[in-house]
Amino acid sequence: MRWKEDEEWSGFLDRNYSIYEYNEFLKEFIARYKYRGDYVLAKVFSETVIEKLRTIKYDLISYIPLSQERLHERGFNQSEAIIKEAGKTPSGLLQRTHSEKQSKKSRQDRIHLPQVFQVKRDLDLTNKKILLVDDIYTTGSTLRHAAKVLKQSGAISISSLTIAR
Incomplete structure (x- = not known):
């Protein structure tokens, strides 16, 4: 609700779909997947993600x-x-500049980040409905920063799908 009330951020991310609630089990599971390089764990989510994608x-x-x-x-x-x-088949629409890890930042720091995303050159996003995928929705800052540059490049709507929130 706070994002919708903020004039700077309102209207960029239309909706987030999260599959699971972020709890201690998922915290450890995602850490193993993401930080310890256990790529095969992506397969665990595939059936649920496929089901959810059918509805978006x-x-x-x-x-x-x-x-x-x-x-x-x-x-x-x-x-x-x-x-x-x-x-x-994922479309690589964005590029990111290097910054400090999000997991090391407070909620306030995450919300007030400088823009780290740019749309890749020569992409025509006019009137496109874009679905962004990420692992965890924490404050929504990362997804909103990405959605903002995509909307500014002509996309008509941006939604996101995350494994956990």
Whole structure:
């Protein structure tokens, strides 16, 4: 509700769909997947993601990108892997500049981040419905920053799908 009341951020992210509630089990599971490089765990989510994707209307499905440094550290993008394991072809619409890890920031710091996303050049997003995939919805800041640049590049609607919230 706070995002909708903020003039700077209202209207960029139309809706977030989360599959699971973020609890201690998922915290450990996602940490193992994301930070310890256990890529095969993306398969665990595939059936549920496939089912959820059937209920969402979109033209392009994309993911929250990692900076080159973070991608090198992890070896894969966890959000892109979720899309691929669900049998979809992700559109790499965004690029990200390197910044401090989100998990190390407070809620206030996450909300007041500088813009770290840019739409890749030569993409025509005019009137496209875009679905962004990410692993965890915490404050919504990451998804809203991404949605903002996509809307400013012509997309008509941006929704997101996260594994947990």
